[in-house]
Amino acid sequence: MKSYxxxxxxxxxxxxxxxxxxxxxxxCSYDTHYYDEEDDIILSRNENCVNCQRCATFCPTxxxxxxxxxxxxxxxxxxxxxxxxxxxxxxxxxxxxxTGMGCDKPNLTYWDRLLLNAxxxxxxxIDPLREPMELxxxxxxxxxxxxxEMDEGNGVMLKTKLAPQLRLETPIMxxxxxxxxxxxxxxxxxxxxxxxxxTFYNTGEGGLEKSLYKYGDxxxxxxxxxxFGVHPEYLNAGAAIEIKIGQGAKPGIGxxxxxxxxxEEISETRxxxxxxxxxxxxxxxxxxxxxxxxxxxxxxxxxxxxxKPVFVKIAAVHxxxxxxxxxxxxxxxxxxxxxxxxxxxxxxxxxxxxVGIPLEMALASVDQRLRDEGIRNKASVIAAGGxxxxxxxxxxxxxxxxxxxxxxAALVALGCTVCQKCYTGKCPWGIATTDLWLTKRINPDLxxxxxxxxxxxxxxxxxxxxxxxxxNAIESVRGNRLLLRGVGLSDTELKILGVRMAGE
Numbered sequence: 462m463k464s465y466x467x468x469x470x471x472x473x474x475x476x477x478x479x480x481x482x483x484x485x486x487x488x489c490s491y492d493t494h495y496y497d498e499e500d501d502i503i504l505s506r507n508e509n510c511v512n513c514q515r516c517a518t519f520c521p522t523x524x525x526x527x528x529x530x531x532x533x534x535x536x537x538x539x540x541x542x543x544x545x546x547x548x549x550x551x552x553x554x555x556x557x558x559x560t561g562m563g564c565d566k567p568n569l570t571y572w573d574r575l576l577l578n579a580x581x582x583x584x585x586x587i588d589p590l591r592e593p594m595e596l597x598x599x600x601x602x603x604x605x606x607x608x609x610e611m612d613e614g615n616g617v618m619l620k621t622k623l624a625p626q627l628r629l630e631t632p633i634m635x636x637x638x639x640x641x642x643x644x645x646x647x648x649x650x651x652x653x654x655x656x657x658x659x660t661f662y663n664t665g666e667g668g669l670e671k672s673l674y675k676y677g678d679x680x681x682x683x684x685x686x687x688x689f690g691v692h693p694e695y696l697n698a699g700a701a702i703e704i705k706i707g708q709g710a711k712p713g714i715g716x717x718x719x720x721x722x723x724x725e726e727i728s729e730t731r732x733x734x735x736x737x738x739x740x741x742x743x744x745x746x747x748x749x750x751x752x753x754x755x756x757x758x759x760x761x762x763x764x765x766x767x768x769k770p771v772f773v774k775i776a777a778v779h780x781x782x783x784x785x786x787x788x789x790x791x792x793x794x795x796x797x798x799x800x801x802x803x804x805x806x807x808x809x810x811x812x813x814x815x816v817g818i819p820l821e822m823a824l825a826s827v828d829q830r831l832r833d834e835g836i837r838n839k840a841s842v843i844a845a846g847g848x849x850x851x852x853x854x855x856x857x858x859x860x861x862x863x864x865x866x867x868x869x870a871a872l873v874a875l876g877c878t879v880c881q882k883c884y885t886g887k888c889p890w891g892i893a894t895t896d897l898w899l900t901k902r903i904n905p906d907l908x909x910x911x912x913x914x915x916x917x918x919x920x921x922x923x924x925x926x927x928x929x930x931x932x933n934a935i936e937s938v939r940g941n942r943l944l945l946r947g948v949g950l951s952d953t954e955l956k957i958l959g960v961r962m963a964g965e
Contacts, residue, residue, distance in 0.1 A: 462553060464508070464549075464553060465549045465552075465553070466546050466549045466550055466553075467530060467532055467533075467546075468507040468508045468510065468530050469510070469511075469512070469529065469530055469546075470507060470510040470511075470512045470527050470528065470529060470530055471507055471510075471527070471528055471529075471530050471531075472493060472494070472505035472507055472510055472516075472525065472526075472527055473525070473526045473527070473528065474503065474505065474524055474525055474526075475524045475525075475526075476502070476524075478522040478523065478524035479503060479522065479524040480521070480522055480524075481496070481501060481502075481503060482521060483496055483503070484516075484519050484520060484521065485503065485516035485519070485520060485525060486503065488515050488516055488519050488889060489509075489515060489516055489889060490887040490888070490889040490894075490896070490899055491509045491510065491511060491513075491882075491885075491887055491889070492506065492509055493505055493506055493507075493509040493510045493516070494506075494516060507530070510527060511880040511881075511882045512527050512878075512880055513878050513880040513882075513888075513889050513890065514527065514878050515878075515889040515890060547810065557809045557811075558809065558810045558811070559807050559808065559809060559810065559884045560807075560808060560809075560810040560813060560881050560884070561804075561805060561806055561807055561808075561881045561882060561883030561884050561893065562804045562805070562869060562879050562881045562883065563709070563710060563801075563802045563803055563804040563805070563813070563846065563847055563869060564710070564801050564802050564813050564814050564847075565814075565881075566814050569801055569802065569819050570802065570819065570821075570847065571819055571821035571822070571950075571954075571958070572821065572847075572849075572850075572852070572853045572856055572857075574947060574948055574949050574950055575821070575856050575945050575946070575947055575948075575958075575960065576945070576946045576947075576948060576963060577852070577855065577856065577859070577926060577930060577944060577945065577946075578930060578943070578944045578945070578946060579929050579930055580929065580930055580931030584931040585931060586928055586929050586930075586931050587927070587928040587931055587932070587933050588928060589921075589924040589925055589927070589928040592928075592933065593933065594924040594927060594928065594933050594934075595933060595934040595935060595936070596630065596631050596632060596920055596923060596924065596935050597628065597629065597630055597631075597935075598629050598632050598863060598864060598935055598936065599626040599627065599628055599629070600626065600627045600629065600770070600794075600795055600841035600843070600863050600864055601624050601625055601626035601627060601770040601794045601795065601841060602624040602770070602794045602838075602839050602840055602841075603623075603624075603838040603839070604621050604623065604624075604838070605838065606621070607619065607621045608620040608621045609621075624770065624794060625701075625767070625768055625769055625770045625794070626770065627661060627700060627701055627770060628659070629659065629660050629661070629864055630658060630659030630660060631658060631659070631660055631916055631919070631920045631923075632854065632858060632862075632863070632864040632865065632923075632935055633660060633854060633864065633865055633867060633916055633919060633920075634655070634660050634661045634662070634663070634681070634843070634864060634865070634866050634867075635651045635654070635655060635660070635661070635662035635663060635866070635867065635868065635871055635912075636663055636845050636866035636867060636868035636871075637663035637664065637665040637666070637681075637683050637703065637705065637708075637774070637866075637868070638651075638663070638665045638806070638868055638872075639664070639665030639666045639667030639668075639683075639689075639718070639806075640664070640665065640667035640668060640669075640670055640690075640727065640730055640731075641667045641718045641722055641723065641727045641731065641739065641895060642665065642667065642718065642806030642807075642883070642893060643665075643806070643872075643892055643893055643894075644891060644892060644893075644894055644895060644899075644900040644903060645670055645726065645900065646891065646900050646901070646903035646904070646905050646908065647872070647875060647891075647892055647903055647908065648662075648664075648670065648673060649672075649673065649905035649908070649909070650875060650903060650905045650908025650909045650911075650912055651871065651909075651912065652673050652676040652679065652680065653676070653905060653906075653908075653909035654908075654909045654910075654912035654913045654916065655676070655679040655680075656676050656678070656679045657909065657913050658913050658916045658917065659679075660679065660916065661679050661680065661681050661700065661701070662676075662679065662680060662681070663680075663681040663683060663703060663866070664680060664681065664682050664683050664690075664699070665683055666683050666684075666685030666686075666687060666689055666690075666705060666716065666741060667689055667690060667718070667727070667730065667731055667739075668689055668690015668691070668695060668730040668731050668732070669682060669690065669695055669698055669699070669730070670726070670730050671730075674698045677698040677699055677700065678700055679700065680698065680699040680700060681699055681700065681701045681702070681703050681772065682695055682696060682698065682699035682701075682702055682703070683702075683703045683704075683705050683774075684696075684702060684703065684704050684705065684757075684761065685704075685705040685716075685741055685745075686705070686715060686716075686741045686742045686743070686744065686745045686746070687715075687716070687739060687740065687741035687742065689731040689732065689733065689739060689741075690730050690731050690732055692732075693764060696761065696764055696765055696769075697764075697765055699769070700769065701769050701770045701771070701772060701795075702761050702765065702769055702770075702771050702772065703771075703772035703773070703774055703797065704745075704754070704757060704758065704761070704771065704772065704773045704774065704793075705774045706745065706748070706754075706773060706774060706775045706776075707774070707775050707776035707778075707799070708774065708776055708799050708803055708805065709776050709777055709799035709800045709801055709802065709803025709817055709820070709845065709846040709847075710799075710803045710804060710805035710808045710812075710813050711776075711805060711808040711809070711812045711813060711816070712776030712777075712778055712812075712816050712817045713743060713776070713816065714743050714808075714809075714812060715740065715741040715742045715743040716739075716740075716741035716807075717738060717739070717740055717741070717807065718738065718739035718806075719738060719886070720736045720737050720738045720739075721736070721886065722886050722895045723735060723736055723737055723738070723739060723895075724895050724897075726895075727895060745757075751787040751788070751790070751791050752791075754773065754787075754788065754791050754793075755791035755792055758771050758773070758791055758792045758793055759792060762792075770794035770795055771792070771793055771794050771795070772793065772794070772795040772796075772797050772843070773788045773791075773793040773795070773796055773797065774797035774799060774845075775788070775796070775797070775798065775799070776799050776800075776803075776817050777798050777799060777800040777801060777817055777818050777819065777820050777822070777823035777824075777846065778817060778818060778823070779818060781798060781818075781823040781826060781827055782823075782826040782827050782829070782830035782831075783830070785798070785827040785830065785831065785842075786830055786831065786834055786836070788840070789831060789836050789839050789840040790836070793840055794840055794841070795840055795841045795842070795843060795863075796827065796840050796841070796842050796843070797842075797843040797845060797866065798820060798823050798824055798827060798842065798843070798844055798845065798846075799820070799845045799846045799866075800817065800818070800819055800820020800821070800823060800824075800844075800845070800846030800847060801816075801817040801818055801819055801820070801846065801847075802819070802820065802846045802847025803820075803845060803846030803847065803868075804846075804847075804868050804869040804872075805883075806883045806884060806893055807883060807884035820844055820845070820846045820847065820857075821856075821857075821860060821958060822954075822957055822958065824842070824844050824857060824860045824861050824862060825860045825861060825942070825957060825958045825959050825960075826957065827842060827861065828842060828860065828861025828862075828940055829861070829959060832940070837940075841863040841864070842861060842862050842863055843862060843863065843864055843865065843866055844857040844860075844862035844864075844865045844866070845865065845866035845867075845868075847869070848865050848866070848867050848870060849869075849870055850919070851918075851919035851920075851922035851923050851926070852922075852926065853865075854919060854923060855923055855926055855927070855938065856945065858935065858938045858939050858940075859938050859939075859940070859941055859942060859944045859945050860940075860942060860945070860958065860959075861939070861940045861942075862939070863939060870915070871912055871915070872892055872893075874911050874912055874914075874915040875890070875892055875903060875908050875911060875912070876890040876891075876892065876902075876903075877890055877892050877893075878890070887899070889902075890902060890903070891903040923935070930944060942958070942959045942960050943961075945958075945960045945961075946960065946961055946962065946963040946964075946965070947960045947961070947962055947963060948962075948963045950962070
C-alpha cells in the first residue's frame with residue numbers, strides 16, 4: 462500500500478564533494494543511503510532518514526546536509542504536521558504510534574522559568590577555586606535524632622543505629638535504562654563512569670549482566686513488574702534496590718521489549734527464552750495497596766539482611782504527594798519522582814505527551830507534604846525526567862530533591878542525537894540497540910571517559926553557582942526555595958512551587 466506520509470527530512474548530497482567512499486552507506490542503520498554501481502553515484506531514500514546526523518558527522522568531505530522537508534501540509538494551529546502524520550500512519554498500520562525519548566511538547570518545563578538567587582554585598586560570594594565546596598551527599602532514611610556517648614579516650618561514639626546510606630560524591634546519578642533497551646557497551650560505560658566519579662548507575666528492569674557485578678558497589682538494581690533478571694544474587698550484587706512502580710514517559714502502563722531484541726545474551730540476563738517478547742505488566746501483580754508495597758519493601762530488605770536502602774520509583778502525577786507519604790510510611794528509604802519529560806526506549810506517543818505532570822510541580826509538592834507531616838527525614842527524594850543541565854540539577858535540589866537521576870543527558874554525552882527512534886532497535890550510534898555490529902560503535906572506555914567528563918563538568922558548574930550564591934555545601938541548598946525566583950509564572954504556579962516572583 463502506498464504511504465501517504467511525506468518524508469520528514471531531505472538528504473542533500475554535494476556530488477562535487479562526494480568521493481563515493483560509501484561511509485554513509487555503511488554507517489546508516491536505516492538503509493537511507495545506497496550506491497548505484499551503474500551510474501557510480503550514491504543516492505538516498507528520504508523516507509528512511511531519521512535525522513540522526515551519523516552520516517553527516519562521519520562524511521570525510523562534509524558532502525551531506527540533512528534538512529527538514531520544506532513540503533508540508535497547510536499550516537493549521539490545531540491540525541499540526543505531527544497530528545496529520547500520526548493519523549495517516551495509524552490508518553495504514555492499524556497500530557499504536559510509538560516513539561522514544563521524552564516528551565517534546567513546549568510549555569511543560571519549568572526549569573527555564575526559575576532563576577537562582579545570587580549573593581552580593583551583605584552575603585559575600587565564595588570562590589570555589591580557593592575555598593572548599595561540599596557536593597557530597599548521603600541518601601537514605603535519617604533518624605529523628607542522634608544519640609552519642611563519650612568513650613574512654615574522650616572521643617564521641619554514635620549510639621544511634623543508622624539506616625544504610627548511599628554516599629554520592631556528586632548529587633547526580635545515572636537513571637534506569639534496561640539491558641535490552643540499550644546496549645551492553647552503554648551499560649559498561651555507565652557502570653565504569655559511576656565507579657570512577659563516586660556515584661551510582663541504575664540497571665533498569667532488564668537485570669545485571671554478569672560482567673558488571675564487579676561494579677556492584679556503584680549499582681542500583683531494579684525490581685519491576687516483569688521481575689526480569691531478579692534473583693537473590695542479583696539483589697545482593699547492588700548497593701541499593703529500586704522498586705519501579707511507574708515512569709514519567711508512560712505513567713500507568715507497562716513495558717514491552719520486542720522478541721527480536723531478545724538475543725541469547727539478553728535471554729540469559731533477563732531469564733526468558735530467546736526471541737520472546739519481554740512484557741512488563743502495567744501493575745506489579747503483588748502490589749495493589751500501600752500495605753502490599755510495604756510487604757515487598759521489607760521482603761527485599763529481609764532478602765539482603767537490611768544492608769541496602771530501598772528506592773520506590775513513581776511517575777509524577779496529580780496526587781504524587783499523598784502517594785509519596787504512603788511510600789515513606791511503608792518503609793522506603795528513597796522516593797524517586799519521574800516527571801512528564803522522562804525519557805524511554807519506547808512508548809505510545811499519545812501516552813508520553815499527555816499523561817503525567819511536570820517534575821517541578823510534583824517535586825515541590827512532595828517535599829512540602831513530607832515536611833508538613835514531619836517525615837521528610839525518613840526518606841530522601843530523587844528527581845528525574847528531563848534534567849538537561851547543571852542548573853536544572855541545582856534548581857531541583859532547591860525545590861526539595863536530595864539528588865537527581867539523568868538518562869537522556871548521559872546518552873547525548875555518548876553520541877545520541879535524540880532522533881526518537883529508539884524503539885526500532887537500529888540506533889546508528891550503537892546506543893538503543895542489541896545489534897552486535899551496531900553495539901561495537903560504543904567503546905566502553907571512551908564512553909566512560911565522556912560520561913565522567915559530563916559529571917565533572919556539571920559538578921564544577923554547580924560549585925560555581927553555589928559560590929555565587931554564597932553557599933559552600935549542597936545540603937544548604939536542599940529544599941531552600943528562598944534561593945529561587947520565578948519569571949512568567951502565574952500566582953497558582955508560584956504557590957505550588959513554593960517560589961516567589963522575581964523582584965520580591
